[in-house]
Amino acid sequence: MSIFSDPRISEALSHLADYLGNHVRVSVAALTLGLVVSFPLAILARNRPVLRGTLLGFASVVQTVPGLALLALFYPLLLALASLSLAWFGFGFSAFGFLPAVLALALYSMLPVLRNTITGLDGVDTSILEAAQGVGMTPRQSLVTVELPLALPVIMAGVRTAAVWVIGTATLSTPVGQTSLGNYIFAGLQTQNWVFVLFGCLSAAILALAVDQLLALIESGVRLRSRIRAALGGSGIAALVAATLVPTLGASQARYVVGAKTFAEQYVLSTLIADRLRAAGLTATTREGLGSNVIFEALASGDIDLYVDYSGTLWANQFHRQDIRPREEVIAELKTMLAKQNITLLGSLGFENAYALVMPRKRAEALGIRSVADLAAHASSLSIAADYEFFSRPEWAGLQKAYGLAFKTQRQMQPDFMYAAVASGEVDVITGYTSDGLIAKYDLVALDEPRQAIPPYDAILLLAPKRKDDQALQAAVSPLLGRIDIATMREANLRAAGGGSASSPPAVARWLWDKIGTR
Amino acid sequence: MSDAPLITYTHVRKSFDGSAGAGRVVALDDVSLDVAAGQFLAVVGGSGSGKTTLLRLANRLIDPDSGTVTIDGRDVRSVDPVSLRRGIGYVFQSGGLFPHLSVADNIGITPKLLGEAPGQIASRVDELLDLVRLDRNQYRDRLPHELSGGQRQRVSVARALAARPRIMLMDEPFGALDPLTRDALSDDYRNLHRTLGLTTIMITHDMTEAILLADRVAVMHAGRIVAQGTASELADSREPYVAELMGTPRRQAERLNQLLPGDAAA
Numbered sequence: 001m002s003i004f005s006d007p008r009i010s011e012a013l014s015h016l017a018d019y020l021g022n023h024v025r026v027s028v029a030a031l032t033l034g035l036v037v038s039f040p041l042a043i044l045a046r047n048r049p050v051l052r053g054t055l056l057g058f059a060s061v062v063q064t065v066p067g068l069a070l071l072a073l074f075y076p077l078l079l080a081l082a083s084l085s086l087a088w089f090g091f092g093f094s095a096f097g098f099l100p101a102v103l104a105l106a107l108y109s110m111l112p113v114l115r116n117t118i119t120g121l122d123g124v125d126t127s128i129l130e131a132a133q134g135v136g137m138t139p140r141q142s143l144v145t146v147e148l149p150l151a152l153p154v155i156m157a158g159v160r161t162a163a164v165w166v167i168g169t170a171t172l173s174t175p176v177g178q179t180s181l182g183n184y185i186f187a188g189l190q191t192q193n194w195v196f197v198l199f200g201c202l203s204a205a206i207l208a209l210a211v212d213q214l215l216a217l218i219e220s221g222v223r224l225r226s227r228i229r230a231a232l233g234g235s236g237i238a239a240l241v242a243a244t245l246v247p248t249l250g251a252s253q254a255r256y257v258v259g260a261k262t263f264a265e266q267y268v269l270s271t272l273i274a275d276r277l278r279a280a281g282l283t284a285t286t287r288e289g290l291g292s293n294v295i296f297e298a299l300a301s302g303d304i305d306l307y308v309d310y311s312g313t314l315w316a317n318q319f320h321r322q323d324i325r326p327r328e329e330v331i332a333e334l335k336t337m338l339a340k341q342n343i344t345l346l347g348s349l350g351f352e353n354a355y356a357l358v359m360p361r362k363r364a365e366a367l368g369i370r371s372v373a374d375l376a377a378h379a380s381s382l383s384i385a386a387d388y389e390f391f392s393r394p395e396w397a398g399l400q401k402a403y404g405l406a407f408k409t410q411r412q413m414q415p416d417f418m419y420a421a422v423a424s425g426e427v428d429v430i431t432g433y434t435s436d437g438l439i440a441k442y443d444l445v446a447l448d449e450p451r452q453a454i455p456p457y458d459a460i461l462l463l464a465p466k467r468k469d470d471q472a473l474q475a476a477v478s479p480l481l482g483r484i485d486i487a488t489m490r491e492a493n494l495r496a497a498g499g500g501s502a503s504s505p506p507a508v509a510r511w512l513w514d515k516i517g518t519r
Numbered sequence: 520m521s522d523a524p525l526i527t528y529t530h531v532r533k534s535f536d537g538s539a540g541a542g543r544v545v546a547l548d549d550v551s552l553d554v555a556a557g558q559f560l561a562v563v564g565g566s567g568s569g570k571t572t573l574l575r576l577a578n579r580l581i582d583p584d585s586g587t588v589t590i591d592g593r594d595v596r597s598v599d600p601v602s603l604r605r606g607i608g609y610v611f612q613s614g615g616l617f618p619h620l621s622v623a624d625n626i627g628i629t630p631k632l633l634g635e636a637p638g639q640i641a642s643r644v645d646e647l648l649d650l651v652r653l654d655r656n657q658y659r660d661r662l663p664h665e666l667s668g669g670q671r672q673r674v675s676v677a678r679a680l681a682a683r684p685r686i687m688l689m690d691e692p693f694g695a696l697d698p699l700t701r702d703a704l705s706d707d708y709r710n711l712h713r714t715l716g717l718t719t720i721m722i723t724h725d726m727t728e729a730i731l732l733a734d735r736v737a738v739m740h741a742g743r744i745v746a747q748g749t750a751s752e753l754a755d756s757r758e759p760y761v762a763e764l765m766g767t768p769r770r771q772a773e774r775l776n777q778l779l780p781g782d783a784a785a
Contacts, residue, residue, distance in 0.1 A: 131615030133580060135629050135678065136605030145628075149619045223619075 008195040011504055012184060020203060021244035022179040027167045027211075028241055030102045034109030034162060042117035043143070052118060059111035067169040070108060071176050074100035075294050079301070096294070096303035101173035101180075108169055109162035116158025120151030149222075156219035160212050167208040171200065175262065175291035177298055181207070186289035190264045191505065192416060192497050211237065256284040256473065259295050259307035263415060264496040264505075265353065265435060265489065269308045269459075271509035273477055280476035292317070292389070299464050300341055306463045306477070310353055312455035314338075316394045324398070327352075327456040334460070342465035346474060347481040351435055351489045354457035355395055356446035357384075358432035360423060364445050371448035375429065376403040382428035383409040385418050390431050395454045402453035416497070419444065435459075435486060437494020459484070483516045523592070524553035525718050526577060526686065531586035533572055546572040547583070548742035556685075559712055559719045561729035563764060564739030570722045573739070574688050577720065578607045590686070605629055608679030608717075610689040614671040616663040622648075622674050623659045629682040647677040652707060669700035676708060680715070687712070689721040693728070705732055727768040738764060 038059075045052040062070070078095035085091060093099065124147050132142040148155075171182030184200025187193065214236040221230025256277050260270035270286045277284035287304055296318060298304045311330050315321045319337055335345040357372055369375050375382075384407040390396055391410060399405055407429070413421060418430040423442035432439060434446055434457075461481065467473050492515075496508045529551050537544040546569045554560050562570045575581045576588050579600040588595050595603060616625050626647050627640040635643075648655040651673040663671055672692055679687060692708075693701045709732055712719050723729050729736045730750045737747040738761050746753055746761045754765055 127611060127613055127615055128617065130580065131609075131611050131617070134578065134604060134609040134611065134615065136601055136632050136682075137628075138601050141632065146617055146619075150617075 006195060008193060008504065009199075011506075012196055012199040015183070016203070017244075019179060019181050019183050019200075020207070023167070023170055023181045023204070023207065024240055024244040026098060026101050026105065026173060026178055026180060027163075027170045027207075028237075029098075030105030030170070031109055031159075031163055031166050033102060033106040034166070035113060035159065037106065038110045038113040039117060042114045043121070045114075046118050046121050055114055056111075056118070059114050062107050063111045067104075067108065067172045068175070071101060071104045071169075071172055072291055072294070074104045075176050075291075075297070078103070079297055082301070094301070094303055096298045096301065097177040097179075100176045101170065101178035104176075105166045105170055105173070109166050112158040112161040112165070113155075114158075116161070117151070117155050120154030120158075121147055123154060124150045152223060153219065156215065160215045160219075163211050163215060164208045167211060168204060171204050174289040176294055177287060177290055177303065179287070183289055186262055187267060187505075189414070189416065190262060190289075191267060191503060193503065211240070214240075256282055256306070257304045258284060258286045259290050259298060259304035260286055260288040261292055261295055261307075262289050265433075265493050266308065267505040268492055268496050268508045268512065269349075271505045272512055273306065273308075273461075273480070275506075275509055275513065276480065277473070277476050280472065282472060282476060299462055300343060302464050302466050304464065305467050306346075306461060306473070308349065308459050309462055310457040311348070311460055312354065312395070312457040314460075315455050321455075322394055322398070324452050324455050327458055330456055331458060331460065338462070342468060344463040344468050346461040346463055346477065349459040349461065349480060349484045350482045351459055351484050351486040352457050353433050353435040353459055353489070355390065355431050355454050356434050356449065357399075357429055358419075358422065358439060358444050358446050359429045360425075361443050361445040363428070364447070369447065371450055372399065372403050372405070372453075373450060375447060376405050379405050379407050382407055383411065384429045384431070385411045385413045385421060385427040386431040387415045387418070388412050396431075398453040399449075402451045435489045435493060437490045437492070438497060440490065441494055441497075459489075479517070484512070488512070488515055523556075525556040525558075525591060526552075526554040526720070527587075527589045528552040528573070528576070529587050529589070531573075531576065531583045531588060533569075533576065533581065533583050545742050547576075550586075550742070550744055552737060552744060552747070554718060554720060556718050557716060558735060559709070559721070559733045561721050561723055561733035561736045562739060563723055563726050563729045563736055565724060568739040569742040570739050571690055574690055574720060574722055577686070577688055578604045578609060580604075605633055605682055606684055606686075608682075608684040608687040610672070610675050610679045610687065610692045612690045612692070612694065614663070614675040616671060616674060616678070618663050621660050621662060622653075622666070625663065625674060626678045626681055628678065633682060643681060644677075647680060650680065650711065651677045653677075667700075668696050669704060672696065672704060673707075676704075676711070680711070685716075685718060687717050687719045687721075689719065691722050691724065694723065694725070701728075708732075726764045727771060730768055 041055055045055050075095060078100050082093050082095045085093065128146060128150065129142065132146045137145065170180050171185055173180050174182035174186045181200045181204045184196045184203070188196030188200060214233045217233030217236070218230050221227065221233055258270045258273045258277070260266040267288055270288060274284040274286050290298060292313070295304070295307055296309065296314070299307060311327070311334055314334055315330055319334075325333070331345070331348060338345050357375060359369070364370070367378055369378065386396075391412065411427065415433075419432065419436070419438035419442050421427050422430045422444065432444070432446065438444070439446060461477060463470070463473070492508050492512045495511060496503055496505060531547050531550045532545075533547040534543040534545045550569070550573065552573075562573060564570045572581065576583055577590070577595070579595055582596060617628070620628070623641070623644045626644045630640045630643055644659065645655045648658060653670060653673055658666070658670070658674075663674070666674065675692070693704055696704065705728065711717070721733065726736075735747065735749055736753055737744050738753065738758075739745065740760045746756045746758050748756075753761055756762065756765070
């Protein structure tokens with residue numbers, strides 16, 4: 001059987017125009033902005049040692065900030081700016097998606113352009129500079145007719161480096177809401193769809209190489225004074241940009257945008273919701289792979305229309321509550337607090353996706369551990385692994401305090417790999433999620449937590465302020481409320497993590513609807 | 520020559536920042552010098568004697584700390600440096616050709632800066648290639664790296680002459696060439712100097728070349744002009760450094776006479 005008959009390939013291909021188009025647009029915009037800013041700065045700074053040191057220092061510092069963090073930082077920054085602009089000038093702008101991605105990537109592209117422009121201009125032989133002066137050139141004429149052409153190969157090398165960096169880093173703009181080739185990678189990692197991951201990596205690499213070669217063609221064209229080469233390179237890049245605009249112009253704008261965070265359950269639920277909206281005759285699309293901090297703000301500012309969050313997450317992270325209350329009280333209180341921001345808590349889906357301490361069933365039985373309280377006695381000789389955020393969340397502090405937990409070592413891991421790690425004995429305990437199907441698959445057990453240090457995590461459906469009174473929307477999604485129990489969600493999640501062709505979010509969403517819709 | 524001097528240096532001093540810890544290095548120490556219109560002056564001296572500094576003051580590549588440089592009676596500091604330089608030809612030690620520009624573009628650069636029409640520049644370039652004896656069709660579109668050292672210096676002379684200057688400043692123009700090429704180029708330039716009615720200041724470290732080419736020679740040592748005059752005037756100088764410099768061409772002449780007895784008559 002040919003690998004091309006794998007349905008995951010055709011599914012990947014069906015997204016290519018959208019993902020690649022967005023990727024090219026955000027990269028080209030960022031690179032253009034980066035060049036427009038750094039090029040004049042480099043020329044201004046080359047004979048000014050203080051400015052030059054400051055600029056290069058700043059650009060180097062920016063470069064050391066990991067791309068993901070840089071992108072994520074721009075979101076709250078722009079959000080604050082947008083609300084200021086709304087208050088002062090009466091108009092706001094979307095701090096979601098394109099804008100933060102372009103700004104962060106432009107910043108990222110600055111170092112190679114600044115450094116190479118300055119180095120290239122510095123490298124021009126002083127005797128040539130003196131000759132330029134001697135034949136009667138003004139400093140400006142010397143720069144334009146002699147220095148820049150001679151520094152061009154070094155400058156273009158910088159531009160090419162910047163282009164490759166920007167195209168590569170643009171895959172990380174998915175969590176701030178900018179669709180990119182990163183959507184393949186984030187979705188693929190979450191749903192263990194390695195075809196998607198490879199597809200995303202390869203297409204980003206091919207795009208980077210193609211743009212690099214086109215820029216090289218332009219450079220050699222300018223250097224060898226070959227108009228044909230320069231024109232070929234230039235029109236290549238223009239064609240690339242134009243080609244990515246075509247499908248977007250044709251596509252109609254979907255009316256409803258369903259958000260999803262970065263894990264499989266969210267991919268399945270957002271697809272399910274979008275399916276329901278379409279079934280009710282509404283146009284809908286999903287925006288996946290959004291960061292946990294980004295998604296709530298995106299809803300509050302209307303960039304997405306609805307999504308599924310978890311009561312405990314909002315309770316602890318959004319409203320900074322430390323107290324532990326029963327499930328119903330938490331939901332009721334959240335409803336009131338969210339209403340103040342005009343956000344509608346439509347209801348809960350019926351299952352909880354809470355944090356739980358998880359270990360292999362046999363190991364737990366052998367050690368006589370049934371609850372977290374039992375675990376505390378053994379903790380000093382055991383290791384624990386959790387996702388990237390858990391150890392800095394209030395729940396972890398609460399657990400440690402309530403049970404006097406102190407592990408030998410603690411590690412952070414990509415959530416998808418934690419279950420396999422604990423099953424193989426790589427670590428002894430993990431903080432899993434109660435709705436995760438892998439708990440059953442690997443024969444693990446979620447330990448009882450009698451002192452209720454971890455708040456409840458009911459899956460709840462949130463609507464953006466502008467959808468507060470949208471009857472059509474509410475009628476379309478209401479059939480999902482209270483219908484998904486923990487066992488069903490676990491099975492859906494297990495299917496989504498299966499890695500086969502039946503594990504794509506649309507397939508699982510269809511399975512899930514069949515299961516609950518017919519009840 | 521009875522004309523008023525065209526270029527005058529009056530009590531010129533110039534010093535530079537030395538390398539770390541060396542303090543100020545005096546390049547020119549109270550230098551006064553007249554160059555008459557139409558004269559070919561050679562400035563001879565060792566490295567660091569201040570001869571290049573002297574040259575660069577004339578077209579304001581640098582300005583003096585004190586004293587004045589005048590051209591045609593006008594202090595050069597009262598003239599815009601850019602237009603001053605466009606009116607003076609300058610030939611650099613290593614040619615100073617722009618490596619990314621063709622021979623024609625190098626030669627035509629100053630007329631272009633002066634805003635002359637492209638057609639006019641093209642015919643001027645061909646005229647100059649003839650003048651420096653380079654085949655116009657063969658060399659016009661070449662890049663500097665495709666030329667020999669001698670050809671490069673010919674282009675460099677052509678470029679300096681492009682805007683029809685009255686004054687030529689030449690910084691060791693033929694120093695790096697092989698003897699045959701150097702001889703041919705020197706002769707050709709000497710003729711150009713005469714036929715175009717130029718006033719030339721040429722820097723060299725070679726007393727023989729200075730004597731053979733120039734009307735007058737100025738000898739520089741440690742930032743001062745220690746002697747100036749025609750070759751025979753310098754031969755009578757009692758300045759020890761001048762005597763030392765004059766010794767070289769003398770010894771060369773004697774030695775050549777001994778070695779090539781037949782040739783001298785032929």
